[in-house]
Amino acid sequence: xxxxxxxxxxxxxPEGENLVLNCSFTDSAIYNLQWFRQDPGKGLTSxxxxxxxxxxxxxxxLNASLDKSSGRSTLYIAASQPGDSATYLxxxxxxxxxxKLIFGQGTELSVKP
Amino acid sequence: NAGVMQNPRHLVRRRGQEARLRCSPMKGxxxxxxxxxxxxxxxxxxxxxxxxxIIDESGMPKERFSAEFPKEGPSILRIQQVVRGxxxxxxxASSPRQSSTDTQYFGPGTRLTVL
Numbered sequence: 001x002x003x004x005x006x007x008x009x010x011x012x013x014p015e016g017e018n019l020v021l022n023c024s025f026t027d028s029a030i031y032n033l034q035w036f037r038q039d040p041g042k043g044l045t046s047x048x049x050x051x052x053x054x055x056x057x058x059x060x061x062l063n064a065s066l067d068k069s070s071g072r073s074t075l076y077i078a079a080s081q082p083g084d085s086a087t088y089l090x091x092x093x094x095x096x097x098x099x100k101l102i103f104g105q106g107t108e109l110s111v112k113p
Numbered sequence: 114n115a116g117v118m119q120n121p122r123h124l125v126r127r128r129g130q131e132a133r134l135r136c137s138p139m140k141g142x143x144x145x146x147x148x149x150x151x152x153x154x155x156x157x158x159x160x161x162x163x164x165x166x167i168i169d170e171s172g173m174p175k176e177r178f179s180a181e182f183p184k185e186g187p188s189i190l191r192i193q194q195v196v197r198g199x200x201x202x203x204x205x206a207s208s209p210r211q212s213s214t215d216t217q218y219f220g221p222g223t224r225l226t227v228l
Contacts, residue, residue: 006135032191043219043222044156044206045219046218046219099144099168099217100172101146103148105154105157
């Protein structure tokens with residue numbers, strides 16, 4: 001059974017710092033891995049999607065990497081801003097379980113001005 | 114192109130009542146997924162539907178919960194005889210097809226409170 005874990009559960013950094021969020025999964029048979037952002041009381045916004053054959057994806061100040069063999073992904077945020085404060089969720093899509101996503105518990109990020 | 118629409122955004126029910134949550138996928142999307150986010154927990158998959166078909170309901174509680182996605186109209190998640198433990202945020206997501214390259218687009222969620 002696939003399990004997704006995110007570390008740390010919460011992170012507080014001063015504005016301008018570069019930071020890394022971690023995601024690990026127990027079953028490497030995945031189709032893809034997605035990083036989402038969730039603001040309080042709101043829905044999810046997709047940030048990056050990495051296919052199982054890819055090693056990384058970049059969008060602006062965000063870079064996500066994927067190491068399937070070790071069951072790990074990282075989300076790198078460069079030059080953090082207060083507007084980056086949110087909960088970041090990692091989700092994997094299994095190769096043999098249709099389209100459903102399996103989510104980690106999330107990392108709650110606070111960027112202090 | 115409007116995003117995924119969910120209504121109502123907030124729903125209050127008393128124990129024993131029925132809750133009906135609606136989800137309109139993005140235009141052109143025929144795949145709908147429902148997820149539940151309990152307080153202090155992560156999102157959990159409930160059910161995956163295509164038009165008129167339930168593809169995967171492995172995450173649905175066996176009793177009181179049902180889902181449909183008719184040929185016309187929105188997808189409906191129905192909870193009968195609600196209990197306090199059903200209080201949660203319910204999110205709907207849609208995608209155009211089941212492909213490894215397709216992201217799922219999420220709606221804003223319906224926050225159900227059971228008194």
